[in-house]
Amino acid sequence: MKKERNVSAKSTNRSTKTTIIQTGNGLQNGQNKCPKCGSTDISLNPKTGNLRCNFCRYEFAEEKLEDFSSDLSKLEGQMIGSGVQDRILDTNDIITLKCTSCGAEVVIDTREVTQARCHWCRNTLSIQEQIPNGSIPDMVLPFHVTKMEAQKEIEKFVGKRKFFAHPQFQKEFTTENIMGVYFPYMVIDENAHASFIGEGEQFVRSYVRGNNQNQMVYYDADLYHVEREFDLTISDLTLESKKDRLDGTKANQTNNVINAIMPFDIENAVKWNANYLKGYTSERRDTNIDELKDFVEIQSKDIARFAASETLKQYDRGVRWENEEFQMKGQEWKAAYLPVWLYSYQQEKNQEKILHYVAVNARTKEVMGSVPIHYPKLLIVSFFLELIGIFLMFTVDFDYSFLFATIGFFYYFVIWNRYRNKSERHHYEKETKTEMKNIRKVDRFIQRERNLSNATIRGANYQDVSNQSFAEKIKKTFYQD
Ligand SMILES: [Zn+2]
Ligand SMILES: [Zn+2]
Incomplete structure (x- = not known):
């Protein structure tokens, strides 16, 4: 058995105690149905931020995920959601689901998507359980x-x-x-x-x-x-x-x-x-x-x-x-x-x-x-401003007139920053x-x-x-x- 090292909070700022909180929505992989009509054709309505049944138009939302500890100021150790657990590198990314309506097998490549349609009955099948591949x-x-x-x-x-x-x-x-x-x-x-x-x-x-x-x-x-x-x-x-x-x-x-x-x-x-x-x-x-x-x-x-x-x-x-x-x-x-x-x-x-x-x-x-910059244009404009600046430096009587000589460089930098x-x-x-x-x-x-x-x-x-x-x-x- 692996023995856990006991490190006191005084000697380190990293406590070793980790609690894993299951955060799943309780649903199983497969059909995820509209609570009103049972359709599986559900998508997000970005106007409201809610889910909407594309069949009966009923809108609903998944539960909020609350903080794990009710009082953060008393939190000690580490609490992590089940979705945070270390990725297991040899996890099979390809998951085969059996459609509960018609019995067909539907393959989902979780690297790309977490849903697929059954080719036969057009129901949508979703991955709801956390698979350890991130x-x-x-x-x-x-x-x-x-x-x-x-x-x-x-x-x-x-x-x-x-x-x-x-x-x-x-x-x-x-x-x-x-x-x-x-x-x-x-x-x-x-x-x-x-x-x-x-x-x-x-x-x-x-004082001066x-x-x-x-x-x-x-x-x-x-x-x-x-x-x-x-x-x-x-x-x-x-x-x-x-x-x-x-x-x-x-x-x-x-x-x-x-x-x-x-x-x-x-x-x-x-x-x-x-x-x-x-x-x-x-x-x-x-x-x-x-x-x-x-x-x-x-x-x-x-x-x-x-x-x-x-x-x-x-x-x-x-x-x-x-x-x-x-x-x-x-x-x-x-x-x-x-x-x-x-x-x-x-x-x-x-x-x-x-x-x-x-x-x-x-x-x-x-x-x-x-935004990609057209450098020739920027250089030409900066150069002309620089010429004007140098002209002003020699013609204007002002204690800090040498500052005019920086005008072209300054302009170049400001524009560059604004675009990039x-x-x-x-x-x-x-x-x-x-x-x-x-x-x-x-x-x-x-x-x-x-x-x-x-x-x-x-x-x-x-x-x-x-x-x-x-x-x-x-x-x-x-x-x-
Ligand atoms: Zn519905
Ligand atoms: Zn089916």
Whole structure:
């Protein structure tokens, strides 16, 4: 028998106790019938987000998937939905179902779909039980934006980026073929404890010194010893659970724009029901909890740091933490399919291929995208602006007239950013729901500092995010070889 190692919460922030919660809707594989008329022809009505019987038009919804623990602040150990369990690699993806109406056998390839029609009696057969290959999650957030609405949003987004768009792209752009995709995510709730120790500064006054040639601004500030310690619950932290999508740094694929349309209203997600996927495509999860844990921890620490910064408003010159501790006491994991409308465009550029996406959150209509740029045009316009800038630098009498010489570069960068949106991402550190409790604060005056040359505290890190360590972690976890 395998002996479980007993690790106390003090010595590690990872408890080993795991409870698996069965999240199935209780239905068996096979016919999933309309509660009113018994038809199996059921699909999602994206106008309402409900299921609709295509025979009698009756609308209904699957039950919501509630949190596993009623009080997150008391959660200890790990609770996971049955849809989160490790994928078993030799699982047979092909499942054969027997139609209960006519007895025919229907084959479903779960890599592609979770439903198929019986060729003989036209009944729809669905996969309802969770098979351990990552294709059946615990919950689904139904599409609530129609294709037409999504097309409008995408056209609006691209329409604002026409002038410098690549001519080939302009010619080929159409929203006719946009896809409704359910992407796989992990949704995590946490109960944690965090503590921070460092120093903060408050502005007192500023003054100018020196002669006309060499003027310098100096600052006086009050220096404080600062401590914050608190219990923290985090709700619905959402992470891509497909390796490819999690990697927002890929050069040939603009995944970051799909990341940027988060957050979703996860609280409205319902239990898995294959009917929600009819007419849409889905990607399935290819990661397990163990591979994602470190990413969750990196983001959770950022979230804790931002929660702490809410209590630091009096330090207008900022805070520098010298010691940070984060202890994860308990967590809940659920696997989810979340709805995205996706336009994609493959650009071929000197033998390199870049996949540009424009993505619409199919709940909130938030849009983000990447539009291929016509570089010759952008360079010419920037160059002319640069010439004008240089002319102005020599003709306008103004202390900072040298700034005119940067105008062309500045313009180039602004436009490039507006079209490609390469730095866009989901701001989880601010947009994730948190609750702080039992806050302990220390704010102890140390001394007044004079003649400081910095406008803010040196080494301020109270609003840092760990983008860099996240990207490195991706490399280490997924591309070891
Ligand atoms: Zn019906
Ligand atoms: Zn049949």
